[in-house]
Amino acid sequence: MTSPHRFDRGHTDDLLTFLAAGPSPYHAVAHAAERLEKAGFRQVEETEPWEGGAGGRYVLRGGAIIAWYVPEGAGPATPYRIVGAHTDSPNLRVKPLPDTGAHGWRQIAVEIYGGTLLNTWLDRDLGISGRLSLRDGGERLVRVDRPLLRVPQLAVHLDRSVNTDGLKLDRQRHLTPVWGLGEPREGDLIRFLAEESGLEAADVTGWDLMVHSVEPPAYLGRDRELVAGPRMDNLLSVHAATAALIAVAGRPDATCIPVLAAFDHEENGSESDTGAQGPLLGNVLERSVYARGGSYEDRARAFAGTICLSSDTGHAVHPNYAERHDPSHHPMPNGGPILKVNVNQRYATDGRGRAVFAAACERAGVPWQSFVSNNAMPCGTTIGPITAARHGITTVDIGVAILSMHSARELCGAEDPHLLATALASFLEN
Known part of the structure; x- marks a missing residue:
């Protein structure tokens, strides 16, 4: 199917801004909240009583955000239309005692978060971001976007077999970033980040910190038909869902309550208070x-009566490894969002869900593709089966086809983000 939609480069430009603004889940949800506030949504506190009148509201907790819009005339049994996504991405996260080093190098101790492609963090200029927890109970977001850290790879002269036998990385010994010379000093990193944030180091009593590539997202290719950038899995979906919710909020003929549910900790199993x-x-x-x-x-x-679209990235067919894909399912960039199916319920899609998604795309004039894993390859999973099982909600797994999933820098088609947001808006307005 050919899409009648003209490529909205403005939407993809905005995605690049969103990716750059979200180096950590905490920054991503704060940025989404800013957009919702500008659209008339207001934050409600979980510790306070809630009102049930019409309007847009959101709950912010850690790296998760739930936002919804109650239309005029909505009753207590009015069903929801939910777009689910996640805010976290595989990366390197700072350990509780971060200051380390050896042989005259000052380094930062990190732990591997999620199923990251380890080699993509080598020889890359890295910043640091996250949140600082303060003695008075408050929090402060922190980000340093200049080149601060680097995980240096061993020179080929010292590992002559690397290009024949493959790169072998020890997760404990080989992924510790350097950030200076000299002997490590206890508390040095937190003192540095406190100063960067205008705080006293003594006021910082806890932290959740991670590294990120400081290279900005960008268009790629002769015709700029691709986008390269960090954290597309899964801020691409969070961005599309936020835009879709804002687009449908306040529609006078709404018959359901549209919801954005963006969770943290999907990359390590979703078992947390914000997962x-x-x-x-x-x-x-x-x-x-x-x-x-x-x-x-x-x-x-x-x-x-509620239905959820679980929106996460999926695999585009890889031109150098096509044999790893199902031979009859080859999603392509700029072919529209993908419907993800696995009969063993690694994805929650069934025939009814397929019909719901197909109808939303048809109303919007958006093309879509099917994805299923090669039978010989294990299938990943998403928040979809969790949402379906935990809440008894009909759930459909969808997303955008990308390359280099779980890399520090991923690749998608430049048209697909807008096509996904358009399909999500069609779904949310029922």
């Missing part, structure tokens, strides 16, 4: 029902 395995989404949806005067019966009716 899809946790109670955050269920609590928000239930409290919204009860705030509109609903009962448990209304809650059950609303959930029974």
Whole structure:
């Protein structure tokens, strides 16, 4: 199917801004919240009573954000249309005692987060970002975007077999970044980051920090038909879902409540208070029902009529490794969003879900593709099966086809982000 939509380069330009603004999940949700605030949404605190009237609201917790818009006339049993995504990406994260070093080099101790492609972090200029927890109970986001750290690779002269036998990295010994010369000093990194943030080091009592590539996202290719950048898995979906929710908020003919649910910790199993395995989404949806005067019966009716699109990246066919893909399913960049299927429920899509997604794309005039794994290759998973099982919600797994998934820098088609956002808006407006 050929899309009637003209390529909206403005949307993809905005995606590049969003990727650059989100070096950590905490920054990503803060930036999404800023966009929602400008669109008239307001933050509600989980510790305060909620009102059930019409309007846009959001809950911010750590690296997760849940946002929803209650249309005029919505009743307590009005169903939800949810777009689920995640804010975290595989990377290197700072250990509790970060200051280390050896042989005259000052280094930072890091732990591997998620299933990252380790070699993509070598010889890359790295910044540092995350949040600082303060003695008074507050928090401060921190980011240093200049080249600060580097994981230096061993020279080929000292490993003559690297190009024949392959690169072998010890996760403990070979991935410790350098950031200077001299002897390591306890507390040095936190003192540095406190100073960068205008704080006293003594006020910082906790931290959640990670490294990120300081190379900005950019268009790639002769015709700029591709985009290269960090954290597309899965800020590409968070960006598209945020744009779609803002686009449909306030529609006078809405018959459902559109929701953005962007979770943290998907890359390591979603088992946290801000992950899809946790109670955050269920609590928000239930409290919204009860705030509109609903009962448990209304809650059950609303959930029974609810549908979720779990939007995450998937695999485009790799030109150098086509044999790793299913021979009849070769998603291509700029071919539109993909429908992800696995009969063993690594993805939650079934026939009914396929029909829902196909209808949304048809209404929007958006082409779409199918993805299934090669039978000889293990299949990844998403928040989709978790959402379906935990909340009893019909869930469909979709996304955008990319290359270099879980690399420090991934690759997608420049048209696909806009096509995904358009399809999501069509779904959210029912």
